[in-house]
Amino acid sequence: xxKSRYLEIYNFIKENINNGTYPPEEKIPSENQLKDIFSxxxxxxxxxxxxxxxxxxxxxxxxxxxxxxxxxxVNFLLGGTESFKEASLKNSLKYKTSIPIFExxxxxxxxxxxxxxxxxxxxxxxxRIREISDEKVILDDNYFLKEIVEGLTASIAMDSVYxxxxxxxxxxxxxxxxxISVEPPNEEDKKYLDLRGNNLVxxxxxxxxxxxxxxxxxxxxxxxxxxxxxxxxxxR
Amino acid sequence: xxKSRYLEIYNFIKENINNGTYPPEEKIPSENQLKDIFSxxxxxxxxxxxxxxxxxxxxxxxxxxxxxxxxxxVNFLLGGTESFKEASLKNSLKYKTSIPIFExxxxxxxxxxxxxxxxxxxxxxxxRIREISDEKVILDDNYFLKEIVEGLTASIAMDSVYxxxxxxxxxxxxxxxxxISVEPPNEEDKKYLDLRGNNLVxxxxxxxxxxxxxxxxxxxxxxxxxxxxxxxxxxR
DNA sequence: GCTAATTTGTTCGTATGTATA
DNA sequence: TTATACATACGAACAAATTAG
Numbered sequence: 331x332x333k334s335r336y337l338e339i340y341n342f343i344k345e346n347i348n349n350g351t352y353p354p355e356e357k358i359p360s361e362n363q364l365k366d367i368f369s370x371x372x373x374x375x376x377x378x379x380x381x382x383x384x385x386x387x388x389x390x391x392x393x394x395x396x397x398x399x400x401x402x403x404v405n406f407l408l409g410g411t412e413s414f415k416e417a418s419l420k421n422s423l424k425y426k427t428s429i430p431i432f433e434x435x436x437x438x439x440x441x442x443x444x445x446x447x448x449x450x451x452x453x454x455x456x457x458r459i460r461e462i463s464d465e466k467v468i469l470d471d472n473y474f475l476k477e478i479v480e481g482l483t484a485s486i487a488m489d490s491v492y493x494x495x496x497x498x499x500x501x502x503x504x505x506x507x508x509x510i511s512v513e514p515p516n517e518e519d520k521k522y523l524d525l526r527g528n529n530l531v532x533x534x535x536x537x538x539x540x541x542x543x544x545x546x547x548x549x550x551x552x553x554x555x556x557x558x559x560x561x562x563x564x565x566r
Numbered sequence: 567x568x569k570s571r572y573l574e575i576y577n578f579i580k581e582n583i584n585n586g587t588y589p590p591e592e593k594i595p596s597e598n599q600l601k602d603i604f605s606x607x608x609x610x611x612x613x614x615x616x617x618x619x620x621x622x623x624x625x626x627x628x629x630x631x632x633x634x635x636x637x638x639x640v641n642f643l644l645g646g647t648e649s650f651k652e653a654s655l656k657n658s659l660k661y662k663t664s665i666p667i668f669e670x671x672x673x674x675x676x677x678x679x680x681x682x683x684x685x686x687x688x689x690x691x692x693x694r695i696r697e698i699s700d701e702k703v704i705l706d707d708n709y710f711l712k713e714i715v716e717g718l719t720a721s722i723a724m725d726s727v728y729x730x731x732x733x734x735x736x737x738x739x740x741x742x743x744x745x746i747s748v749e750p751p752n753e754e755d756k757k758y759l760d761l762r763g764n765n766l767v768x769x770x771x772x773x774x775x776x777x778x779x780x781x782x783x784x785x786x787x788x789x790x791x792x793x794x795x796x797x798x799x800x801x802r
Numbered sequence: 803g804c805t806a807a808t809t810t811g812t813t814c815g816t817a818t819g820t821a822t823a
Numbered sequence: 824t825t826a827t828a829c830a831t832a833c834g835a836a837c838a839a840a841t842t843a844g
Binding site: 354355356384386389391394397398399400401402446502503504505506507508509510511512529530532537539541542543544545555556558559560561562563564565566 | 590591592620622625627630633634635636637638682738739740741742743744745746747748765766768773775777778779780781791792794795796797798799800801802
């Protein structure tokens, strides 16, 4: 269980950034210094630094050193509009999920166009309604390859699908391509959401892939537009 | 042109993915095979593969091999990592930029709250209107640290600010934090954009950082909601 | 302005560990 | 069990950018 050396260094640096030992816009110790501190090779130090750089926390500059990136805290940014995740995590507000639809489908041409699953595949179709502070503000329209998520039930979907897939089934997820757009609500949005006069919804289309490249999930999250916030860091 | 060996290999693999030689959901040659093909060390091959993995094009699976990720093409990409000019060129769209405001400001408390620049700093404030296919659909509200972008003019801003910063001034940009939300148009949106009855705009708040961690740009891109698309790949 | 020292970038070769087939 | 494939790690050397003197 002795984790890898580079993760030790990764966590050490991360901790020192978080507690202010390594302040923003300043340099962390040089690779050679870190190499001596941890008694490892320079390659191992570099691996930890590269990881933190891809997190957007560090930036290596040739000949100069490795700098700590200044970050704007997200909760500071949201002047008035609060993100759901934050709201539910911080205040642990009334967070409720209901599942009006849980069905098995065969992919036809129309579904293929929407989900990009191969025609003929058997899939689960689940609609989940997310309610926060007694308002139904998110509609998740989920499509899973049945063959991959075999064993998924409504009560699992009520909790967390990803926890089930990763911990219970040992499925490895590589990542997901997300496409955000703003559209008028469809019939299901009108039926299930508390739109409160909002005539548009923010839609996050999510194509999730396994480690071997297989597309196994397509989800459309429909957010009531006034409650939608999305954050990401993009390297140039 | 051969800058580095690992970039050669990176481009070789990328090309083979794009032209179908390495199909989605299948394995590329093993690290040892690639090592022999290019007569390099395995480390160099791994560096190329790691880069492509962080692009979301490959996925390494311990003991199995390296798989090509299946990707859904996004035909219309705006608001992503790329600049307006890059995105327009890629999608070969007709675009035009006008600049109704180009002014110098000192950061006061109100501006500090919005842009997060330190109070007292001198900044450029630029408003740019983006016209695509003869419709004014994007309003860019830009704030730049004057000290960093010294020499920036309206005619440069008309073309591409980033091209000027990176190529002419040699400024290295690490990346940017983006916050997306949907809000009612403000007075400037109503004044400058062809809203065509749209009563909401999609807003991309962009905090851009230099390689040494300094925040040097804050931009709010206001997109007419029906013309807004944002794409990103998130690794898990 | 020049040289030397420092710091990151690239590359090599080798060895051992761990997951998969 | 054995062979293959990726993961981690070490040590070394030289290149390139920057800084210190």
